[in-house]
Amino acid sequence: MTAHIEIQNVSKRYGSLTVLDGLSLTINANEFMVFLGPSGCGKSTLLRMIAGLESVDDGTISINGERIDNLPPGQRDIAMVFQSYALYPHMTVADNMAFGLRNIGLPAEVISARVAEAARMLEIGHLLERKPGQLSGGQRQRVAIGRAIVKEPKAFLFDEPLSNLDAALRVRTRVELAQLRNRVRSTMIFVTHDQIEAMTLADRIVVMNNRKIEQIGTPMEIYSRPASRFVATFVGSPTMNFLPVGLSGENGFARAKLPDGTDLQTAIRLEGINGSGHSLGIRAEAVKLANGTAATTTGKVEVIERLGDRTLLYTRLKEGSVVIAEDVGNSRIAIGDQVALALDGARTHLFNAEGRAWHNEGVGHG
Amino acid sequence: MSSMSSGRIVGRSTGDRIILVLVIALALIMMAPIAWIIALSLKDNKELMTDMNSVFHAPYTINNYVNILATSSVFRWILNSVIVSGGLTIMTLVLSSLAGYGFARLSFPFRNTLFVIVLLGLAVPEQAVLIARHQLFSWLKFHNTYHGLILPGLAAPFGVFLMTQYFRAIPKELDEAALLDNASRFKIFWKVLLPLTIPAQATLGIFTFLSSWNDYFWPLISGTKKEMYTLTIGIASTQTNFAQSEGLGFLMSQAVFAGAPILILYLFFQKYIVTAVSGAAVR
Numbered sequence A: 001m002t003a004h005i006e007i008q009n010v011s012k013r014y015g016s017l018t019v020l021d022g023l024s025l026t027i028n029a030n031e032f033m034v035f036l037g038p039s040g041c042g043k044s045t046l047l048r049m050i051a052g053l054e055s056v057d058d059g060t061i062s063i064n065g066e067r068i069d070n071l072p073p074g075q076r077d078i079a080m081v082f083q084s085y086a087l088y089p090h091m092t093v094a095d096n097m098a099f100g101l102r103n104i105g106l107p108a109e110v111i112s113a114r115v116a117e118a119a120r121m122l123e124i125g126h127l128l129e130r131k132p133g134q135l136s137g138g139q140r141q142r143v144a145i146g147r148a149i150v151k152e153p154k155a156f157l158f159d160e161p162l163s164n165l166d167a168a169l170r171v172r173t174r175v176e177l178a179q180l181r182n183r184v185r186s187t188m189i190f191v192t193h194d195q196i197e198a199m200t201l202a203d204r205i206v207v208m209n210n211r212k213i214e215q216i217g218t219p220m221e222i223y224s225r226p227a228s229r230f231v232a233t234f235v236g237s238p239t240m241n242f243l244p245v246g247l248s249g250e251n252g253f254a255r256a257k258l259p260d261g262t263d264l265q266t267a268i269r270l271e272g273i274n275g276s277g278h279s280l281g282i283r284a285e286a287v288k289l290a291n292g293t294a295a296t297t298t299g300k301v302e303v304i305e306r307l308g309d310r311t312l313l314y315t316r317l318k319e320g321s322v323v324i325a326e327d328v329g330n331s332r333i334a335i336g337d338q339v340a341l342a343l344d345g346a347r348t349h350l351f352n353a354e355g356r357a358w359h360n361e362g363v364g365h366g
Numbered sequence B: 001m002s003s004m005s006s007g008r009i010v011g012r013s014t015g016d017r018i019i020l021v022l023v024i025a026l027a028l029i030m031m032a033p034i035a036w037i038i039a040l041s042l043k044d045n046k047e048l049m050t051d052m053n054s055v056f057h058a059p060y061t062i063n064n065y066v067n068i069l070a071t072s073s074v075f076r077w078i079l080n081s082v083i084v085s086g087g088l089t090i091m092t093l094v095l096s097s098l099a100g101y102g103f104a105r106l107s108f109p110f111r112n113t114l115f116v117i118v119l120l121g122l123a124v125p126e127q128a129v130l131i132a133r134h135q136l137f138s139w140l141k142f143h144n145t146y147h148g149l150i151l152p153g154l155a156a157p158f159g160v161f162l163m164t165q166y167f168r169a170i171p172k173e174l175d176e177a178a179l180l181d182n183a184s185r186f187k188i189f190w191k192v193l194l195p196l197t198i199p200a201q202a203t204l205g206i207f208t209f210l211s212s213w214n215d216y217f218w219p220l221i222s223g224t225k226k227e228m229y230t231l232t233i234g235i236a237s238t239q240t241n242f243a244q245s246e247g248l249g250f251l252m253s254q255a256v257f258a259g260a261p262i263l264i265l266y267l268f269f270q271k272y273i274v275t276a277v278s279g280a281a282v283r
């Protein structure tokens, strides 16, 4: 059982405050869709509207062609895992999972079979008679997922389910979720503000900001062709470098004049680029030390972050802007060193003052 | 909590010892009058009249208690008290839970105004409405009935307040999870939320029962027929004119007798009373 979810022109207002403004998107059957955005941008609200916990002020939501935005939550055939897990504190783990099944009047054998199966899958069989208060955070999280699984719903909704776990457990659970996803074929919508969770789990990501959708795309599309300066800033770690540039043309491709006066040839078509106040975006991985190769510019290293496999160098250019460059793991560079940087012009992005984005190979969306 | 108490067993610090001694001393001071009452109740009235010091030595007797039980109406009075206090307690719990749920979870017009009105009820002393209530009950012919004894206590703003706060403290996600679990509104109330309020129910129930059991004022006014006396009124009615001097042992046995059910209640619900009084977070 799976759900094809169609969200059309959906808006949400709290009094005079508009939280979501005319959003449309389609979530395909069996897709793992992640809603990504900063805190307060309306991700949970959208998720809760799909679940039926918030009313829809404008627009429609359909599942498999059938409008559901007026159905009560229990009739939408959807399961949700809350950030706080929301386990029933006075019920055992087994009863927590069985509660919803009893409410729809499933026979006892079916219920116990489903609970046993979910417990086996999530390795919580030994916890079935405990109460939530006797479980660790990670175990509660599993029970919350178990409670969703036993319902065999058309769609799973997760609202930041990993954010209450400590760092190590979060990474482990993330991997387990990815595995679970392959065993339970169902549509999944996962809300997070953590771009790494989004990148690692998603089939597609919906990047949200400020009442609207900024971009919908696969993780690599979002990463390599961000639709706006907001997306470029929000996704990727370290964050993308931005340099104010002046633009000129060379056989159809934009040539950017960096703040220190050097020219950088890009692979972005000049045609179509509009607006003013352009800036050049380039990720740290495309800024290397110029060892023999032609240097683009030079800067002074101010901060060094050693990540083991690579080293991030925060370098200040002559005119004052900071560029993060990437070096090998056992970099010999020290703070205060003057370094020559090579910027890979083929891996750059251009943005105008309104935040519109252009990439190589044609004009980006946005 | 458990690590703390096990730590105490391993090594008791001097500070802990001092506190322990102080607590024991305090307990002795508080228990002394109770022991005194019990001792007096086990003495013959005449003997006490001639020599108060006889309380410290034999002979002891249970005659005073026998005399209480010999009062023909005493079991009726106990029954009355159980019906009034028990009935009031159960109904207060039901009403306060429903009202608390409503104030905490439902949205309806004038909800906040109504809640404030309920809170204002906390500030109205019983004496202020007594005469009006007496006249009303007299006109309704409610005096000398069980509902006449119970009804005034049912207007329990404290219970409504307590349960409202308690329901508010339960995360809304639980309701939502249950909603997604196909539970009806009543089922959410009954199966999900209400079980979580048991500590509050116990607190409220104990306080309601105790204050109703000990109440002297309203039963004195409303239950004027001997067969409608509650235990407190009934026992008071058997006291002779010079009980303080001539029937001290009997008087004390009455006090013990009337207080015994409360002691039993306390032993059963000790855990909840301690949490209720200390205001510690439950759950």
Ligand SMILES: Nc1ncnc2c1ncn2[C@@H]1O[C@H](COP(=O)(O)OP(=O)(O)O)[C@@H](O)[C@H]1O
Binding pocket: A014, A017, A019, A037, A038, A039, A040, A041, A042, A043, A044, A045, A046
């Ligand atoms: N019940 C509510 N009443 C008023 N404002 C709300 C309510 N719920 C959420 N909001 C507002 O809606 C916005 C989006 O909230 P939410 O969907 O929870 O954001 P996110 O999950 O992306 O952090 C926030 O600005 C929040 O303050």
Ligand SMILES: [Mg+2]
Binding pocket: A043, A044, A045, A160
């Ligand atoms: Mg949220």
